[in-house]
Amino acid sequence: xxxxxxxxxxxxxxxxxxxxxxxxxxxxxxxxxxxxxxxxxxxxxxxxxxxxxxxxxxxxxxxxxxxxxxxxxxxxxxxxxxxxxxxxxxxxxxxxxxxxxxxxxxxxxxxxxxxxxxxxxxxxxxxxxxxxxxxxxxxxxxxxxxxxxxxxxxxxxxxxxxxxxxxxxxxxxxxxxxxxxxxxxxxxxxxxxxxxxxxxxxxxxxxxxxxxxxxxxxxxxxxxxxxxxxxxxxxxxxxxxxxxxxxxxxxxxxxxxxxxxxxxxxxxxxxxxxxxxxxxxxxxxxxxxxxxxxxxxxxxxxxxxxxxxxxxxxxxxxxxxxxxxxxxxxxxxxxxxxxxxxxxxxxxxxxxxxxxxxxxxxxxxxxxxxxxxxxxxxxxxxxxxxxxxxxxxxxxxxxxxxxxxxxxxxxxxxxxxxxxxxxxxxxxxxxxxxxxxxxxxxxxxxxxxxxxxxxxxxxxxxxxxxxxxxxxxxxxxxxxxxxxxxxxxxxxxxxxxxxxxxxxxxxxxxxxxxxxxxxxxxxxxxxxxxxxxxxxxxxxxxxxxxxxxxxxxxxxxxxxxxxxxxxxxxxxxxxxxxxxxxxxxxxxxxxxxxxxxxxxxxxxxxxxxxxxxxxxxxxxxxxxxxxxx
Amino acid sequence: xxxxxxxxxxxxxxxxxxxxxxxxxxxxxxxxxxxxxxxxxxxxxxxxxxxxxxxxxxxxxxxxxxxxxxxxxxxxxxxxxxxxxxxxxxxxxxxxxxxxxxxxxxxxxxxxxxxxxxxxxxxxx
Numbered sequence: 001x002x003x004x005x006x007x008x009x010x011x012x013x014x015x016x017x018x019x020x021x022x023x024x025x026x027x028x029x030x031x032x033x034x035x036x037x038x039x040x041x042x043x044x045x046x047x048x049x050x051x052x053x054x055x056x057x058x059x060x061x062x063x064x065x066x067x068x069x070x071x072x073x074x075x076x077x078x079x080x081x082x083x084x085x086x087x088x089x090x091x092x093x094x095x096x097x098x099x100x101x102x103x104x105x106x107x108x109x110x111x112x113x114x115x116x117x118x119x120x121x122x123x124x125x126x127x128x129x130x131x132x133x134x135x136x137x138x139x140x141x142x143x144x145x146x147x148x149x150x151x152x153x154x155x156x157x158x159x160x161x162x163x164x165x166x167x168x169x170x171x172x173x174x175x176x177x178x179x180x181x182x183x184x185x186x187x188x189x190x191x192x193x194x195x196x197x198x199x200x201x202x203x204x205x206x207x208x209x210x211x212x213x214x215x216x217x218x219x220x221x222x223x224x225x226x227x228x229x230x231x232x233x234x235x236x237x238x239x240x241x242x243x244x245x246x247x248x249x250x251x252x253x254x255x256x257x258x259x260x261x262x263x264x265x266x267x268x269x270x271x272x273x274x275x276x277x278x279x280x281x282x283x284x285x286x287x288x289x290x291x292x293x294x295x296x297x298x299x300x301x302x303x304x305x306x307x308x309x310x311x312x313x314x315x316x317x318x319x320x321x322x323x324x325x326x327x328x329x330x331x332x333x334x335x336x337x338x339x340x341x342x343x344x345x346x347x348x349x350x351x352x353x354x355x356x357x358x359x360x361x362x363x364x365x366x367x368x369x370x371x372x373x374x375x376x377x378x379x380x381x382x383x384x385x386x387x388x389x390x391x392x393x394x395x396x397x398x399x400x401x402x403x404x405x406x407x408x409x410x411x412x413x414x415x416x417x418x419x420x421x422x423x424x425x426x427x428x429x430x431x432x433x434x435x436x437x438x439x440x441x442x443x444x445x446x447x448x449x450x451x452x453x454x455x456x457x458x459x460x461x462x463x464x465x466x467x468x469x470x471x472x473x474x475x476x477x478x479x480x481x482x483x484x485x486x487x488x489x490x491x492x493x494x495x496x497x498x499x500x501x502x503x504x505x506x507x508x509x510x511x512x513x514x515x516x517x518x519x520x521x522x523x524x525x526x527x528x529x530x531x532x533x534x535x536x537x538x539x540x541x542x543x544x545x546x547x548x549x550x551x552x553x554x555x556x557x558x559x560x561x562x563x564x565x566x567x568x569x570x571x572x573x574x575x576x577x578x579x580x581x582x583x584x585x586x587x588x589x590x591x592x593x594x595x596x597x598x599x600x601x602x603x604x605x606x607x608x609x610x611x612x613x614x615x616x617x618x619x620x621x622x623x624x625x626x627x628x629x
Numbered sequence: 630x631x632x633x634x635x636x637x638x639x640x641x642x643x644x645x646x647x648x649x650x651x652x653x654x655x656x657x658x659x660x661x662x663x664x665x666x667x668x669x670x671x672x673x674x675x676x677x678x679x680x681x682x683x684x685x686x687x688x689x690x691x692x693x694x695x696x697x698x699x700x701x702x703x704x705x706x707x708x709x710x711x712x713x714x715x716x717x718x719x720x721x722x723x724x725x726x727x728x729x730x731x732x733x734x735x736x737x738x739x740x741x742x743x744x745x746x747x748x749x750x751x752x753x754x
Contacts, residue, residue, distance in 0.1 A: 001701075003703060051701035052702070054700070055700050055702035055705075056677075057677070058677025058699075058700055060650075061677060062677050062680070063650060063651055063653075064677060064678045064745075064746060065651055066702070066704050066745050066746070067704060112703065228714040228716065229714030231714075231716060232710070232711050232715065232716045245744070246745075247651075249651075250648070250650075250651040250652065253647050254644045257640045257644055257647075258640065260636075261636055261637055261640040265633040265634070265636050265637050288743065291743030291744055291745055292743055295742065295743070295744070
């Protein structure tokens with residue numbers, strides 16, 4: 001029988017007793033009402049409370065005790081005593097047992113509903129998955145269930161359809177809404193060669209793409225896996241709680257016996273009053289609130305962050321985030337765009353770029369890519385192309401010798417002054433020359449991301465120190481750091497030494513490291529909290545404690561903020577759960593009777609129900625908490 | 630007066646019994662899974678706790694644990710394997726199969742949704 005049905009039965013049986021109680025207050029005694037109460041309460045005990053009793057007995061045989069033990073013992077004592085009282089003509093307390101069962105079940109009905117909504121994040125993610133796809137088979141596009149799609153299949157997606165799986169676009173272009181996976185609210189425009197993510201929404205164009213990942217390898221499947229793990233993990237703070245929870249119920253039983261004995265044997269209370277105090281103690285004690293304080297907050301917190309494209313791996317991370325003092329960033333690709341751009345051209349812009357582009361068209365050098373991005377085609381054709389190690393490239397255009405690279409390739413340099421100025425701005429400067437003469441300069445820089453400054457500022461406002469690790473020279477690194485406002489620059493770090501630098505910082509600080517590349521994996525793992533940035537590789541995601549699906553630095557701030565909020569909520573929940581028991585039990589035991597403070601078993605039952613509900617409710621509020629970035 | 634003294638004595642005895650019953654040290658007897666040619670299986674009965682509460686598995690052999698919940702309590706309605714990211718609902722009086730990754734040896738705890746009842750899986754080489 002479901003909790004809800006049991007609740008309804010006990011509510012229906014309890015209501016007449018409530019009416020009797022009220023009429024009693026006005027001095028109207030219904031003849032034989034004790035027997036009616038006995039009948040109604042027996043129904044409650046037999047149907048609604050039965051499972052508490054069964055479960056309590058099963059636990060008892062295993063040397064365990066839980067919440068059901070308390071409810072069962074509390075109500076049975078009241079019930080059995082009342083039968084004895086009925087037969088011997090004393091006052092009965094049937095309604096107490098029935099009301100307690102009703103209130104506890106009411107609490108469980110609410111709790112169940114709220115727990116379901118707290119744990120729905122994973123389900124929502126799974127439901128994002130498209131059910132089928134239009135796959136090219138034997139020259140025709142046919143509808144195929146998602147499980148039957150294979151690697152390398154070509155899938156066509158029309159406007160308004162979901163992209164079924166991860167892949168690379170092979171024809172067409174479109175704007176794609178990736179909000180459900182990355183949390184990015186603006187649609188992203190994609191063209192041939194761009195990656196698409198399964199379960200995102202194609203908005204306005206028809207595209208076909210080649211499937212690169214299926215099944216559990218897809219991004220969505222991996223996110224689901226991460227969130228699941230995070231939600232079942234435990235924060236270390238809970239270890240202590242568990243130890244307390246394990247001994248909690250037996251101790252409460254002992255306290256209850258003591259309460260009875262002290263009231264009856266030493267304070268001269270009647271059997272009835274002593275028993276009511278003892279039963280109240282059993283009923284008000286709520287190990288449930290302690291038990292669900294952490295898991296529900298963790299579920300809501302990690303679920304909400306997943307919606308924002310922030311994947312927190314486990315509960316331990318939440319706790320460590322609170323202790324972070326320094327955030328270290330990798331420079332390339334994290335603080336900066338990662339792809340250098342041409343920022344200035346000195347000299348005859350058209351001619352300089354045309355020569356540079358013609359010479360660099362064959363090169364794979366990152367600087368060459370930046371130039372070609374600025375000037376994809378050139379009218380010139382280069383002959384006798386030659387690469388000069390460490391200096392640049394040279395060749396012949398229309399019989400004239402030309403070069404791109406170090407000024408050392410020319411005999412003289414008339415742009416010396418401009419060159420120094422650009423270099424002081426931390427730009428990489430290449431010279432373009434013809435016939436041994438420098439005819440112009442191209443300045444290239446890996447620009448800081450648009451949100452970098454805001455993000456760093458935000459971290460500083462939270463009292464965190466910031467640092468940047470880079471393989472670049474001091475000058476270039478410092479210029480970027482100044483642009484975005486980073487405190488400390490650690491330049492000239494070889495990729496393999498990043499982890500050592502992090503370790504070095506850890507002697508005085510608790511360090512979070514933000515990075516994205518494969519070579520960041522060791523540093524991510526070494527740091528107290530590793531934050532892997534979006535576009536990142538699988539390895540980086542594997543070693544990160546927090547994974548940002550989007551490539552936005554503001555998400556670093558959001559991730560830290562949300563982790564803190566979640567952890568604080570856990571602490572708040574635990575605090576209330578403890579305080580509730582710490583205050584409730586003494587009141588129930590009758591310590592404050594002289595102040596007129598008494599808890600009847602019914603009120604204790606209501607209190608117990610409220611404590612669980614308030615904890616789950618407080619966790620659900622995490623969904624509404626404002627994030628200040 | 631006599632009754633009052635008897636009540637005190639009974640109370641002391643009861644408290645002692647509770648302490649002995651719930652806090653006394655007990656041997657945790659592990660149960661080995663049944664080994665078939667390719668898989669290993671074990672059944673855990675969920676009724677006021679996990680029985681057996683310790684299951685010994687062999688490393689490298691795919692394992693299936695069948696949970697059967699007889700207990701009606703909402704306390705035991707979920708089983709959580711923290712290390713594997715499993716948080717499954719156990720339908721009452723029905724078999725629910727959970728596959729365990731046995732590639733790495735070690736002890737993996739499992740617990741109910743509220744972490745009040747505990748059991749563990751030991752993967753041994």
